[in-house]
Amino acid sequence: MPEVLESQIHARAPARGWRFNLVLQRLGLVAVILLVWWLLSLRVPHYVLPGPARVWDALTLISANGNLWQDLGITLGRVGTGFILATLVGLPLGIIFGANKRLGEFFEPIIPVMNTVSSAIWATFAIIWFGVSNATTVFVVFMTAMPLIITNVWQGTRTVNADFIELAHVLRMPARRVMMKIYLPTILPYFFSGARLAFGFGWRVSLVAETLGSSSGVGYRLRQAADLIQTDQVFAWTLTLVVMMAILEMGILRPLENYLFRWKKEAEGS
Amino acid sequence: MTAATAAVPAAASTESGAIAVRGVSKWFNTAEGTPLQVLDNINLTIAAQSVVAILGASGCGKSTLLNIISGIVTPERGEICINGITAGRFSEWRSVSYMFQEDRLLPWRTTIKNVEFALETGNMPRSERESRARDALKLVGLEAFVDAFPYQLSGGMRSRVALARSLVQEPCILLMDEPFSRLDALTRAQMHEELLQIQQLKKMTIVFVTHDVEEAVVLADRVVVMAPRPGRIRDIVEIALSRPRDATEPATARLAHDLKSLI
Numbered sequence: 001m002p003e004v005l006e007s008q009i010h011a012r013a014p015a016r017g018w019r020f021n022l023v024l025q026r027l028g029l030v031a032v033i034l035l036v037w038w039l040l041s042l043r044v045p046h047y048v049l050p051g052p053a054r055v056w057d058a059l060t061l062i063s064a065n066g067n068l069w070q071d072l073g074i075t076l077g078r079v080g081t082g083f084i085l086a087t088l089v090g091l092p093l094g095i096i097f098g099a100n101k102r103l104g105e106f107f108e109p110i111i112p113v114m115n116t117v118s119s120a121i122w123a124t125f126a127i128i129w130f131g132v133s134n135a136t137t138v139f140v141v142f143m144t145a146m147p148l149i150i151t152n153v154w155q156g157t158r159t160v161n162a163d164f165i166e167l168a169h170v171l172r173m174p175a176r177r178v179m180m181k182i183y184l185p186t187i188l189p190y191f192f193s194g195a196r197l198a199f200g201f202g203w204r205v206s207l208v209a210e211t212l213g214s215s216s217g218v219g220y221r222l223r224q225a226a227d228l229i230q231t232d233q234v235f236a237w238t239l240t241l242v243v244m245m246a247i248l249e250m251g252i253l254r255p256l257e258n259y260l261f262r263w264k265k266e267a268e269g270s
Numbered sequence: 271m272t273a274a275t276a277a278v279p280a281a282a283s284t285e286s287g288a289i290a291v292r293g294v295s296k297w298f299n300t301a302e303g304t305p306l307q308v309l310d311n312i313n314l315t316i317a318a319q320s321v322v323a324i325l326g327a328s329g330c331g332k333s334t335l336l337n338i339i340s341g342i343v344t345p346e347r348g349e350i351c352i353n354g355i356t357a358g359r360f361s362e363w364r365s366v367s368y369m370f371q372e373d374r375l376l377p378w379r380t381t382i383k384n385v386e387f388a389l390e391t392g393n394m395p396r397s398e399r400e401s402r403a404r405d406a407l408k409l410v411g412l413e414a415f416v417d418a419f420p421y422q423l424s425g426g427m428r429s430r431v432a433l434a435r436s437l438v439q440e441p442c443i444l445l446m447d448e449p450f451s452r453l454d455a456l457t458r459a460q461m462h463e464e465l466l467q468i469q470q471l472k473k474m475t476i477v478f479v480t481h482d483v484e485e486a487v488v489l490a491d492r493v494v495v496m497a498p499r500p501g502r503i504r505d506i507v508e509i510a511l512s513r514p515r516d517a518t519e520p521a522t523a524r525l526a527h528d529l530k531s532l533i
Contacts, residue, residue: 163370163372163374164374164376166342166370167370167374167387169342170340170342170368171387171388171391172363172364172391173390173391174391177390177391181387181390182376185376185378262419263377263378263379263380263419263420263421264377264421265421
């Protein structure tokens with residue numbers, strides 16, 4: 001009777017050797033990039049392209065004087081606030097537009113319009129409305145992230161299986177529980193990919209907003225360094241951002257996604 | 271019309287699991303606006319703890335009849351009684367269980383969580399839900415797969431999980447809409463055997479819809495043969511063959527042949 005082997009069910013994690021191999025590959029890639037960077041920097045003046053050693057010095061400098069952690073924290077706080085607000089507004093709106101066809105049809109044109117408005121325009125408006133403050137960056141992140149979350153959640157509601165709703169109906173399950181137990185799990189993968197996109201976008205536009213309308217944060221530091229032609233510091237900030245995004249992606253988002261969506265059949269047969 | 275209704279035995283059984291269908295007619299709205307009659311004056315009494323097959327070609331309203339018995343569809347005319355109580359006043363819907371043609375397992379839930387789903391309508395404590403789900407899975411022989419996700423199971427196993435989900439509420443009536451039609455013949459025969467064992471053990475009434483004559487003959491005590499357009503009862507055939515039945519035995523095969531000519 002056991003048509004599936006026990007081992008098949010539990011053998012989900014990739015083999016250890018394969019994972020080790022992947023780490024080696026990634027390290028190799030970093031080494032290649034560093035080498036090319038170093039070779040290029042030998043041929044041009046340091047204010048155009050500073051070498052790895054110079055950037056490392058700048059990094060230790062901004063880290064030692066406290067700017068690094070403080071400004072990174074400020075920017076992250078703004079992105080986080082904007083993102084959380086976008087989720088709080090976007091998730092329910094996406095569900096409502098998806099569940100109510102008439103409302104959805106009525107508001108549908110707004111989403112592409114909002115998506116095409118450049119974040120520089122939102123930043124300009126934000127400076128007019130909020131001046132040089134935290135709210136400016138938060139607003140820009142919010143306006144960029146919210147339509148993305150709405151769109152994805154909306155799409156998710158369209159994939160809710162009517163058969164499952166009927167099953168809940170036969171069981172006389174109250175509407176609120178159907179929402180929690182069928183709608184939400186169906187939407188979750190869509191919400192997740194939307195949130196991921198929104199967070200990435202939010203992060204990028206936050207820098208634009210900070211260069212225009214802020215006196216702190218990574219974006220502000222970038223502009224300051226560029227104005228003073230401290231190219232090594234520009235590089236140092238950029239490097240910090242890249243590393244932080246990589247840590248967020250590989251350390252938090254990817255494992256979380258793997259755990260949440262472990263019920264999905266893997267695309268390629270392992 | 272009134273004469274036909276009066277002909278039905280007035281005193282329907284009030285025993286747990288008994289079903290009475292009295293003068294039920296049902297119309298559906300069509301795109302053209304003219305209502306289409308799908309059921310015409312259905313009268314049927316189903317004794318407690320019996321197995322009844324509703325047999326017919328597609329489009330004869332047999333699934334609609336099952337949905338009416340389950341209380342999710344209301345007929346325009348006539349009424350349903352369960353345990354001697356009319357459907358409108360009946361509140362113990364939890365003792366009536368419905369198994370769909372598809373397994374309808376939630377892909378994001380493990381086997382045991384899928385079975386527990388049927389108990390999540392009320393306020394049963396988690397530990398009790400879990401132990402009940404475990405018992406139901408033991409009954410269908412899946413205790414080794416409680417933590418598997420649906421995609422990891424074969425068609426037969428998924429069907430067993432769906433059966434366990436229907437059984438976990440300990441129903442006195444089990445309604446099934448072509449439940450095993452998507453399985454291969456061998457697995458289907460195995461499921462039939464297990465279903466009858468469980469029915470004996472749990473003393474349930476089973477009403478199932480099928481277009482498969484052999485399935486009706488192997489499982490049912492009575493076969494309700496329906497005719498289409500509008501859906502009505504053509505004949506009710508008692509099956510007195512001893513159990514377990516084998517579709518290839520001459521007596522069974524002969525009966526199946528006779529039934530086929532009725533459809």
